[in-house]
Amino acid sequence: MKRLLVILMVAMMLAFAVMAQASDDSWNKVKDSGKLAIGLDDAFPPMGFRLDDGKLVGFDIDAAEEVGKRLGVKIVWQPTAWDGVIHSLNSNKFDCIWNGMTITAERQAKVLFSKPYIMxxxxxxxxxxxxxxxxxxxxxxxxxxxxxxxxxxxxxxxxxxxxxxxxxxxxxxxxxxxxxxxxxxxxxxxxxxxxxxxxxxxxxxxxxxxxxxxEPFGIAFRMNDKSLEEKVQSVIDAMVADGTMGKISRKWFGEDITNPAKW
Structure with missing residues (x-):
């Protein structure tokens, strides 16, 4: 009886995992809306900050705008208080956090991280x-x-x-x-x-x-938004391979600090 119960529980867990994966339409939602909303602290130079005229600039701004261009969607920046940024993400106020967020075990329990894009x-x-x-x-x-x-x-x-x-x-x-x-x-x-x-x-x-x-930096997504994370990651990988991320890095840091081979 115990063995049968264990088998049934494992089967149910696998079924739930398959259902969750099948219902992940996070990328399709972004694609259909034509917009990728990104949460950030807009006072964090050189990752994302305001010039005197209010223009939003920074490394993350340039990188994300290029990702949006390649995905065919508009980047919508959503400034938010950093101490509540993960809660805001999980409350669907934006689609991801792209703002020099350090990948930690505590945060990994709450969000889905991309691969590190800067060390x-x-x-x-x-x-x-x-x-x-x-x-x-x-x-x-x-x-x-x-x-x-x-x-x-x-x-x-x-x-x-x-x-x-x-x-x-x-x-x-x-x-x-x-x-x-x-x-x-x-x-x-x-x-x-x-x-x-x-x-x-x-x-x-x-x-x-x-x-x-x-302290690796990653882009944070909601736990179930795997298809969106994979789509963004594939574009970033291409940008590293073709030298675009290196070019953006040299603009803000004077050298390429985005190539994992150099970490």
Missing amino acids: DGQIAVVAMGNKDVKSSKELGGKIVGVQKGSPALEAAKSLKPAPVEIREYDTNPKAFLDLEAGRISAVVVDNIAGRYYMSTRPGKYMGLPGFISS
Whole structure:
């Protein structure tokens, strides 16, 4: 009897899974409406932010608009409070979240993520032309700068061998100015923020290879919207392969940080 009950339960679970998959018309709904609504925090440079004239710009904006163009749908941006963005997604206020969202186990229990399209995390930056430090493992005995209260502080503390001093700054730009002046050997900083800042001052800094800590960015969809996720993912894969994602990345970060082969 117990064996029969187990078989019946497994059969029911498989039937429900098949029914759920069959009823997934998420891509067809977007295609038929001609619109893909995306939730975001529109004050998150360089991923998505407003210029003084109110125009929405950023890496995610450019990438998503190109995806919309290739899918033949219009991208509709829906600014929303970040602390409630997943709830808003699951309440059908938009179709996905595309805004530099870190993939975490907690979030994976609530949403369906695409593959990572950017690898974020903490990196070490040195002055351009530095010949003394070629990797983060060579920061032992050096003075390293970080932004006060940021995740970079813990990343710098994890360095082995340890820096002789971790100097804290109110802002990253202040740390970078000290780096440029030679008062510190490196700045540990968020990859996205650091590379965006470096792109505004070309020829002044260079990121050391690899990550001190890794935080992948993904696009979040509702759990049952697999067909929509697969459609968007296929376009992103094509954009990586044909160099379009790299081109957008170089515009915002000064280099290609979208190619998984380089992570």
